[in-house]
Amino acid sequence: MTAPQTPPTFRLAYVAGVTPSKWVRIWHERLPQVPLELVPVTAAEAFGMLRDGGEGREGGVDAGFVRLPVDGADLSAIPLYTETTVVVVPKDHLLAAADEVSAADLADDVMLRPLDDVVGWEDLPGEPAKERPATTADAVELVAAGIGLLVVPQSLARLHHRRDLTYRPVTDAPQSRVALSWPQDATTDLVEHLIGIVRGRTVNSTRGKPLPSGAEDQRKARATAKGRDGTRAGGKGRDKGQGAGRSGTGSAPRSGSAPRSGSGSGSGSGGGKGRGRGGKPRRRS
Numbered sequence: 001m002t003a004p005q006t007p008p009t010f011r012l013a014y015v016a017g018v019t020p021s022k023w024v025r026i027w028h029e030r031l032p033q034v035p036l037e038l039v040p041v042t043a044a045e046a047f048g049m050l051r052d053g054g055e056g057r058e059g060g061v062d063a064g065f066v067r068l069p070v071d072g073a074d075l076s077a078i079p080l081y082t083e084t085t086v087v088v089v090p091k092d093h094l095l096a097a098a099d100e101v102s103a104a105d106l107a108d109d110v111m112l113r114p115l116d117d118v119v120g121w122e123d124l125p126g127e128p129a130k131e132r133p134a135t136t137a138d139a140v141e142l143v144a145a146g147i148g149l150l151v152v153p154q155s156l157a158r159l160h161h162r163r164d165l166t167y168r169p170v171t172d173a174p175q176s177r178v179a180l181s182w183p184q185d186a187t188t189d190l191v192e193h194l195i196g197i198v199r200g201r202t203v204n205s206t207r208g209k210p211l212p213s214g215a216e217d218q219r220k221a222r223a224t225a226k227g228r229d230g231t232r233a234g235g236k237g238r239d240k241g242q243g244a245g246r247s248g249t250g251s252a253p254r255s256g257s258a259p260r261s262g263s264g265s266g267s268g269s270g271g272g273k274g275r276g277r278g279g280k281p282r283r284r285s
Contacts, residue, residue: 009035010190011053013064015043016136017155018178020065026197034190043118047071054183063182063191067118070181077181080198083153085119085173088143091166100169110148114139119151121174136160
């Protein structure tokens with residue numbers, strides 16, 4: 001008998017700041033037999049890897065969580081959410097005392113703009129730094145050194161968190177949008193299933209595409225196993241409760257009844273006569 005072939009691995013890229021764990025968990029529940037490989041990428045290289053994947057070249061990816069806009073009509077994209085833009089500042093900076101800031105509040109500060117900047121603020125306020133840091137991580141180090149301030153999406157501020165730094169929302173700054181993207185000419189069934197997952201569709205409503213061979217059986221088996229485990233747990237609880245009830249049966253007299261003491265307990269109808277029989281025997285005449 002020929003052994004079943006292992007499905008090819010689905011490669012899913014994601015840029016810094018995106019947390020795909022929720023979607024990955026659902027993928028494993030619905031498609032347990034299809035390996036999923038997460039590939040961290042920079043924002044600059046993400047689109048090239050998507051094109052490589054669409055053309056079947058080694059090192060490419062099937063889909064990816066990227067930051068908009070996509071850089072060509074050959075890539076499809078579904079916007080997922082928009083991030084708040086924040087400014088990263090030292091904790092002892094004047095702006096740290098505010099709940100939020102505006103572009104005007106940054107006018108007197110040196111502003112760092114790394115080469116991997118994803119905000120794309122063309123008219124970045126403040127005084128530009130003499131040199132552009134290579135990465136966002138490098139820029140965060142310069143903020144900690146007191147060289148300048150940094151504007152980034154909130155997820156990147158959290159990713160590069162330091163105890164000596166904080167961040168505040170910039171109310172009038174451009175915002176970064178995160179999207180699911182894939183090569184337009186490589187919209188496979190697995191890509192359709194991923195689209196359904198990120199859009200919150202149920203397992204049976206993904207564009208009418210059936211699950212790959214064996215996936216539905218495995219999914220149902222898992223659901224059945226979970227239901228069986230829950231039934232067993234409930235049965236054990238009922239058995240314990242019934243056992244506790246049985247252990248108390250007959251161990252104590254019923255409420256309101258008195259224990260019997262020989263023949264003097266009396267019959268139920270003549271309370272007084274019953275008590276008389278329990279005294280001295282009468283003398284015969």
